Amino acid sequence: MKRYLALCCCLLSLWLNPALNSVYAETDTGKTSTGETTTASSPHIQQLLTELTQKSLNKAVPVLEKLEQSGGEAMLPLFRTMLDGNLYFIKANRQVISVTKAESGKAFANVFTGEPLPEFTKKQIKKIRVNNRLRGYLRDAIARIQLSSSDPAAREKAVRNLLSDLDPSTIEAIQSARVNESNTAVQEMMDLALAMHKLTNAALAVDQLEAIEALSGSLESEVRNLLARVSESENYEPAVNKAAASALVKIQDKVEFYAFIDQLFFGLSLGSVLLLAAIGLAITFGVMGVINMAHGEMIMLGAYTTYVVQLMLPNHIEYSLWLAIPLAFIVSGLMGVLIERGVIRFLHGRPLETLLATFGISLILQQLVRTIFSPLNRQVASPEWMSGSIEINPVLSLTLNRLYILAFALLVFFLLQLILKKTSLGLNVRAVSQNRNMARAMGVRSDWVDAMTFGLGSGIAGIAGVALSQLTNVGPNLGQAYIIDSFMVVVFGGVGNLLGTLVAAFSLGIANKFLEPVTGAVLASILVLVFIILFIQKRPKGLFPQKGRAAE
Amino acid sequence: MSQSLSSIARFSASDLFKGKGQPGGRVAPFVAILLAVTVLASAANLLLPESSPFYVSTYTITLLGKYLSYAMLALAVDVIWGYCGILSLGHGAFFALGGYAMGMYLMRQIGDRGVYGHPELPDFMVFLDWSELPWYWLGMDQFWFAMLMVLAVPGLLAYIFGWLAFRSRVTGVYLSIMTQALTYALLLAFFRNEMGFGGNNGLTDFKDILGFDLQSDTTRVALFAITALMLALTFITSHWIMQSRLGKVVVAIRDGEARARFLGYRTDNFKVWLFVYSAMIAAIAGALYVPQVGIINPGEFSPINSIEIVIWVAVGGRGTLIGAIVGALLVNYAKTRFTAIMPDGWLFALGALFVLVTLFLPKGLVGVYDQLKAHFAQPQSKSDESSTPHQESAKEASV
Amino acid sequence: MSALENLTAEGKELLRRDQVWPFLMPKQQAVDVSHQVILYVEGLNLSFDGFKALNDLNLYINDGELRCLIGANGAGKTTLMDVITGKTQCDSGTVYFGQNHNLLERSEPEIAELGIGRKFQKPTVFEAHTVFDNLELSLKTNKGVMPTLLARLTPTQLDRIDQVLEIIGLKEQRFMLAGALSHGQKQWLEIGMLLVSEPRLLLIDEPVAGMTAQETERTAELLTSLAGEHTVIVVEHDMEFVRSIARTVTVLHQGSVLAEGTMDQVQNNKDVIEVYLGEEA
Incomplete structure (x- = not known):
C-alpha cells in the first residue's frame, strides 16, 4: 500500500518524490541525512527553516505558511513535532531537530526522518517555542495538508x-x-x-x-x-430543537443496532472459541465415546507450543503462527495417541474409570507445564496482520484477531467434517463408533482407528490452543477453564453430532454475551450452566439426538 | 419405627460380629479401632505433659480431625458411587455447603469482636457497606438452626438436582459432568461478593463455638472426638442401609437399572434418596471440618476437590465402606507428608495415583487385601469360595 | 360474589361424603378382565427414522392364554414388548391392560406393579447378587423406598422363594452369585424372578436361546404349566419349541399381524409360507 502510494506520488509531482521517500520509506533515510536531494533540505526550505529558528513567536506564522505551501506533505512531521513542543534547533548550525522524552533521558532525532542523532547537551540546542495561536495554526495546517493527501x-x-x-x-x-x-x-x-x-x-x-x-x-x-x-x-427555533431531537433518536436507534451487532460479534467470537475447544472433544467423546478430562490440557499444550515457537523464532512473529498450527497439532496429537495407547485402551467400556484416569493425566500435564515453564501466565505476541481492527463505522469496529479466529474455527470445522465424511479414516472412525465388533469383523483395525481418532481429536484441541493463545495469556490452567464449557457444548449439541456441536457452540457463545451486560459475566456463565443442566433434563440426548434403535 | 429399631438391634447383634469378609463388613473391629484411637489420642493430648514421648500435639489432633471428616466425605461418595454406580464429581459442593452453614454460625458467634466491631454484621459485610444482614443469615446465630441448615440446604439441593437428573434418566458420564458443572456453578457464585458469603476470602477468623474457645486444646480434642463419633455413626448407618433390602436394590440398580425398573422399583426415587443421604453425610463432614481448620472459602467448591474425593474412594476400594475410609485416610496422610517434602511433586503423585489405581487396582486396596486373603485361604475352601460370605446372611434370613 | 359461590360449591363438592378424594383413591385397581381379554393392543404405530417398526398393529390376548409370537427379524416382536412394558413410547395407538388400565400412561415400574413381568432377550439378572437375593428383590411386595429399607422376609415369602428355586432347578445354586451361572441357568433365574413376583401377564422374549435340548424341554413344560393361572406371551425363533407349547400363534410381519391361529393353521397359511416359513422350506 505504502509503496503504491509512493509510486503515485512519484508520477504526480517529481520534485516531491524524495520527500515522500523520506517520510515513508525507511530504507532511503541514508540519502535524506546526507541531505542533497531531499525537499526538507532543499535550499529554499532550508532557508525557511533557518528563518523559523530566528523569527519571534508572532512572526513565525508567515514563515510557516510559506513552508506549508512549498513543502506540502513533507512538512507534516515538522508541524507535528512543533505542535507537540518537541522542536529544537542546534545553535551551531541552526538545524532543526526533534527532542522527545525517552526512557533514559532524551532522544534526539531528525525531524523529517526520525533517524536518531547523537546526543546534544542542553546548551547546544534551543527550543522553538510555540503559543496557542501558533498551535491553532499548526493544527489547521496539518489538517489542510492531510486534506490534500493522496x-x-x-x-x-x-x-x-x-x-x-x-x-x-x-x-x-x-x-x-x-x-x-x-x-x-x-x-x-x-x-x-x-x-x-x-x-x-x-x-x-x-x-x-x-x-x-x-x-x-x-x-x-x-x-x-x-x-x-x-x-x-x-x-x-423550537422546530429546529425538535428536529435535532428526533434526528438524535434516530441516531440512537442506529447506535443501538450496531451495539447489538457488536454483541453478536462478540457472541460469535466466544462461540468460535467454544467450537474450537469443543470440536476435538466432540470427536473423542462424541464419536469414540471416550471421555477425556485431559482435553483441556491438549488445548494448553497447543498454546504452549505457540509460545515455544515464538521463543525460538523471535524475529519471525509474523510467520511463527503458521508454523505453530501444524506443530501444535502434532504435539497435542502425539500426546493424545500416547494417552490412548498407554491408558485409555485398557479402560475400554468403562467410561467412569476413563474419566478418572484422564483426569489424573490432566493433573500430571498441568504440573509438568508448571515445572517446565512456570506457574505464571505467558504472553504470546500476535502477528501484525492479526492485530488491529476493521472499523465499519464510528461505533462498530471488529477486532481482526477475533474475526480471524472465527473464520479459522469454521475452517477447522469444515475440514474435520470433510475428513470424517470423505476419507477412509473417517469411514473407519464412523464404522468403529457405530459397531466396534462388526467393524473389526470387516477387517477394520479398531486399535489403529482408536488411536488415530484420539490423535485427531487431541490434535484439533492443540490447534484450538494456538487460536486461544491469540486471545488470552497462556498458563497452566488455560485448558481447565474450557473443559467444562466444552463438555456442555458437546452435550448440548448432541453427542456424536458435529453439526450439533457447531450450533451449540455458537448459541451458547451468543447467549453468554447477551446475558453478560444484563447480569454480569459470572452470573451469565452460571445462568448458562443452569440452563444446560435443565436442558439436559428435558432432552438428555442434546439438541440433535441420534434417533432410532441404534442409538439405544 | 419399632421395626427399624429392632432391625438395628438385630443387625448389631448378629451382623456386627459375623460380618467379616462381607463387602462393607468388618464393622465392629473398625469401630472399635476408631474409638480406641480417638480415646487414646485425646487422652495423650489432654493428660500427658508435653515432654512425654507419647504426647500428641494439638496440631496432630486437628490434623486427625481433618482426616476423619475427609473420611466421612469419602464415605458419602462411596455410598453413591460404589454402591449405586453414580459417579458424583460434585460432592465437594455438599461438603462446602455444610461447611458454609457451620461457618455462618461461627461468624455470627464472633459478635462485636470483629475488626470493625459491628455488633451484628460480619466484617466483610461492614467492609462492603451493607447495613443489615441478608435474610439468609437470619437465625444462623442459633446453633440448632444452623445445624438444621447444615442438613437441610445440601439435602434440598441434592433432592432437587437428583430429582431432575434421575427422573429424566441422565446416567453415567453425563451425570458426572453435570455434578461437576453444579459445583463449578456454585464455585463461581460463591466467589461473588454480592452473594453475601464473604466472596473470595470466605468465612474465617472464627472465635468460639457454643461458647467454647476454638483455639483451646479441649475444644479441639472435643471436636476431633465428635468427628470420630459421627464417622462411626454414619459408618454404622450406612452399613445398615447397605445390608438391608434397600442396599440390595441399590446394587441392583447399579448393575441393571432397567431390570430393576421392570421388577417394579421406582429406581429414580431410590437414587434420589440415596443421593440426598449421601449429600447429607458430606454436609455433616463439612460442618465438622470448618471449625477444625478455621476457614471455609469458595475454593472448596472447585471441581478438582470433588474429583480428589473420588480417588480416595478408588484407592481404598469402592463398594466397601471401609475401603472409602481407609483410602481417604491414606491418601490424605500421603498428601500431608508429600507436600511437606516436595510441594511440587504432590500433583504428579496424585495424577499418577488416578491413572495407576484405575488401571491396576480397580477394586482398590480392600480388593487387594481380599485377593491376598483368598489366595492364602484357597487350599482349605476352594469349592465355596464365593458363596461363603453370603451364606451366613441368607441362612439367617431363612431361619 | 360469584367467585365466593364457586368456592363454596367447590368446598361442598370436596366434602361430599359419598366420594373419595381423587388423590386418596387407590391407584392400584384390580385388572378388569370381565370380557376374558387381558391385553388390548389397538392401532399401534411406531417408526424409527422412517422405518416402521410397528404398523397399525392389533392384538388381543385372552386371560390365561399362552400365546406365541413369531416373525422374522425386524417384524416388531421385541418392539411390541417394549411398548407394552413402557420402555418405548409409541407414536399412536392404545394399549390396555384389562379394560381399565391404560398402559401407555404408565411408567415401567407402574406397569410392573400392575402385574406385567418381562424377561429380556438377553438374560439380565443382577450379577453381583446371589440367586437368592435376585429372587428376594423380585418378590411381590411394597417397593417404595422406606418399606424396602425396613423390609424383612416373612416365612411365606421365604417359602415362595424356595418353591420357585425348586421350579427353576437352582436350589443348589441359591447362594451362588448370579454372575457365575451358566447362560441357561441365567435364563431360568430370570424366569424364576418373574415367577416370584406373581404376575398376571408374562412377556417372555426368547426363553430357550442358548439352552440344551433337555433344558428346552423343561422350559416348555414350565411355560405350559404357567398358562391358565397366568397369561403368557412368548417370543421365540425355535419352531420346534413353539410347536411344543403353542396353542395359538400370531405371526408378525413388518410391524403388523400377518396371521393368527394354531400352529398348523399358520404353517399352512399362504402368506406366512411366502414371507416367513417359505424361506426355510
Whole structure:
C-alpha cells in the first residue's frame, strides 16, 4: 500500500518524490541525512527553516505558511513535532531537530526522518517555542495538508479530526477540497462537516433543518454531541430543537443496532472459541465415546507450543503462527495417541474409570507445564496482520484477531467434517463408533482407528490452543477453564453430532454475551450452566439426538 | 419405627460380629479401632505433659480431625458411587455447603469482636457497606438452626438436582459432568461478593463455638472426638442401609437399572434418596471440618476437590465402606507428608495415583487385601469360595 | 360474589361424603378382565427414522392364554414388548391392560406393579447378587423406598422363594452369585424372578436361546404349566419349541399381524409360507 502510494506520488509531482521517500520509506533515510536531494533540505526550505529558528513567536506564522505551501506533505512531521513542543534547533548550525522524552533521558532525532542523532547537551540546542495561536495554526495546517493527501483514508481521517473544531478557515479548506474530491466516503465526511458548520452558523431555520436532515443518520460522536446541544439550546427555533431531537433518536436507534451487532460479534467470537475447544472433544467423546478430562490440557499444550515457537523464532512473529498450527497439532496429537495407547485402551467400556484416569493425566500435564515453564501466565505476541481492527463505522469496529479466529474455527470445522465424511479414516472412525465388533469383523483395525481418532481429536484441541493463545495469556490452567464449557457444548449439541456441536457452540457463545451486560459475566456463565443442566433434563440426548434403535 | 429399631438391634447383634469378609463388613473391629484411637489420642493430648514421648500435639489432633471428616466425605461418595454406580464429581459442593452453614454460625458467634466491631454484621459485610444482614443469615446465630441448615440446604439441593437428573434418566458420564458443572456453578457464585458469603476470602477468623474457645486444646480434642463419633455413626448407618433390602436394590440398580425398573422399583426415587443421604453425610463432614481448620472459602467448591474425593474412594476400594475410609485416610496422610517434602511433586503423585489405581487396582486396596486373603485361604475352601460370605446372611434370613 | 359461590360449591363438592378424594383413591385397581381379554393392543404405530417398526398393529390376548409370537427379524416382536412394558413410547395407538388400565400412561415400574413381568432377550439378572437375593428383590411386595429399607422376609415369602428355586432347578445354586451361572441357568433365574413376583401377564422374549435340548424341554413344560393361572406371551425363533407349547400363534410381519391361529393353521397359511416359513422350506 505504502509503496503504491509512493509510486503515485512519484508520477504526480517529481520534485516531491524524495520527500515522500523520506517520510515513508525507511530504507532511503541514508540519502535524506546526507541531505542533497531531499525537499526538507532543499535550499529554499532550508532557508525557511533557518528563518523559523530566528523569527519571534508572532512572526513565525508567515514563515510557516510559506513552508506549508512549498513543502506540502513533507512538512507534516515538522508541524507535528512543533505542535507537540518537541522542536529544537542546534545553535551551531541552526538545524532543526526533534527532542522527545525517552526512557533514559532524551532522544534526539531528525525531524523529517526520525533517524536518531547523537546526543546534544542542553546548551547546544534551543527550543522553538510555540503559543496557542501558533498551535491553532499548526493544527489547521496539518489538517489542510492531510486534506490534500493522496490517501483517501488519510483525507477522511483528516476531516473527521476537524469535526471537533470547525472554524471558518478549515471550512473554507474543506469546501475547496470538496470540489475536487472524488472519493465518496471522503465526500460524505466533508458534507457532514459542512452540514455541521451550516447548522451552527446558518441564520435561517430552513437551512438549519436542512443541515439536520443531512446530519441524521451519522454515527460520529461530534455529530451526536452537536445535535444534543442543538436540541436543548434556546438559540434555535423550537422546530429546529425538535428536529435535532428526533434526528438524535434516530441516531440512537442506529447506535443501538450496531451495539447489538457488536454483541453478536462478540457472541460469535466466544462461540468460535467454544467450537474450537469443543470440536476435538466432540470427536473423542462424541464419536469414540471416550471421555477425556485431559482435553483441556491438549488445548494448553497447543498454546504452549505457540509460545515455544515464538521463543525460538523471535524475529519471525509474523510467520511463527503458521508454523505453530501444524506443530501444535502434532504435539497435542502425539500426546493424545500416547494417552490412548498407554491408558485409555485398557479402560475400554468403562467410561467412569476413563474419566478418572484422564483426569489424573490432566493433573500430571498441568504440573509438568508448571515445572517446565512456570506457574505464571505467558504472553504470546500476535502477528501484525492479526492485530488491529476493521472499523465499519464510528461505533462498530471488529477486532481482526477475533474475526480471524472465527473464520479459522469454521475452517477447522469444515475440514474435520470433510475428513470424517470423505476419507477412509473417517469411514473407519464412523464404522468403529457405530459397531466396534462388526467393524473389526470387516477387517477394520479398531486399535489403529482408536488411536488415530484420539490423535485427531487431541490434535484439533492443540490447534484450538494456538487460536486461544491469540486471545488470552497462556498458563497452566488455560485448558481447565474450557473443559467444562466444552463438555456442555458437546452435550448440548448432541453427542456424536458435529453439526450439533457447531450450533451449540455458537448459541451458547451468543447467549453468554447477551446475558453478560444484563447480569454480569459470572452470573451469565452460571445462568448458562443452569440452563444446560435443565436442558439436559428435558432432552438428555442434546439438541440433535441420534434417533432410532441404534442409538439405544 | 419399632421395626427399624429392632432391625438395628438385630443387625448389631448378629451382623456386627459375623460380618467379616462381607463387602462393607468388618464393622465392629473398625469401630472399635476408631474409638480406641480417638480415646487414646485425646487422652495423650489432654493428660500427658508435653515432654512425654507419647504426647500428641494439638496440631496432630486437628490434623486427625481433618482426616476423619475427609473420611466421612469419602464415605458419602462411596455410598453413591460404589454402591449405586453414580459417579458424583460434585460432592465437594455438599461438603462446602455444610461447611458454609457451620461457618455462618461461627461468624455470627464472633459478635462485636470483629475488626470493625459491628455488633451484628460480619466484617466483610461492614467492609462492603451493607447495613443489615441478608435474610439468609437470619437465625444462623442459633446453633440448632444452623445445624438444621447444615442438613437441610445440601439435602434440598441434592433432592432437587437428583430429582431432575434421575427422573429424566441422565446416567453415567453425563451425570458426572453435570455434578461437576453444579459445583463449578456454585464455585463461581460463591466467589461473588454480592452473594453475601464473604466472596473470595470466605468465612474465617472464627472465635468460639457454643461458647467454647476454638483455639483451646479441649475444644479441639472435643471436636476431633465428635468427628470420630459421627464417622462411626454414619459408618454404622450406612452399613445398615447397605445390608438391608434397600442396599440390595441399590446394587441392583447399579448393575441393571432397567431390570430393576421392570421388577417394579421406582429406581429414580431410590437414587434420589440415596443421593440426598449421601449429600447429607458430606454436609455433616463439612460442618465438622470448618471449625477444625478455621476457614471455609469458595475454593472448596472447585471441581478438582470433588474429583480428589473420588480417588480416595478408588484407592481404598469402592463398594466397601471401609475401603472409602481407609483410602481417604491414606491418601490424605500421603498428601500431608508429600507436600511437606516436595510441594511440587504432590500433583504428579496424585495424577499418577488416578491413572495407576484405575488401571491396576480397580477394586482398590480392600480388593487387594481380599485377593491376598483368598489366595492364602484357597487350599482349605476352594469349592465355596464365593458363596461363603453370603451364606451366613441368607441362612439367617431363612431361619 | 360469584367467585365466593364457586368456592363454596367447590368446598361442598370436596366434602361430599359419598366420594373419595381423587388423590386418596387407590391407584392400584384390580385388572378388569370381565370380557376374558387381558391385553388390548389397538392401532399401534411406531417408526424409527422412517422405518416402521410397528404398523397399525392389533392384538388381543385372552386371560390365561399362552400365546406365541413369531416373525422374522425386524417384524416388531421385541418392539411390541417394549411398548407394552413402557420402555418405548409409541407414536399412536392404545394399549390396555384389562379394560381399565391404560398402559401407555404408565411408567415401567407402574406397569410392573400392575402385574406385567418381562424377561429380556438377553438374560439380565443382577450379577453381583446371589440367586437368592435376585429372587428376594423380585418378590411381590411394597417397593417404595422406606418399606424396602425396613423390609424383612416373612416365612411365606421365604417359602415362595424356595418353591420357585425348586421350579427353576437352582436350589443348589441359591447362594451362588448370579454372575457365575451358566447362560441357561441365567435364563431360568430370570424366569424364576418373574415367577416370584406373581404376575398376571408374562412377556417372555426368547426363553430357550442358548439352552440344551433337555433344558428346552423343561422350559416348555414350565411355560405350559404357567398358562391358565397366568397369561403368557412368548417370543421365540425355535419352531420346534413353539410347536411344543403353542396353542395359538400370531405371526408378525413388518410391524403388523400377518396371521393368527394354531400352529398348523399358520404353517399352512399362504402368506406366512411366502414371507416367513417359505424361506426355510
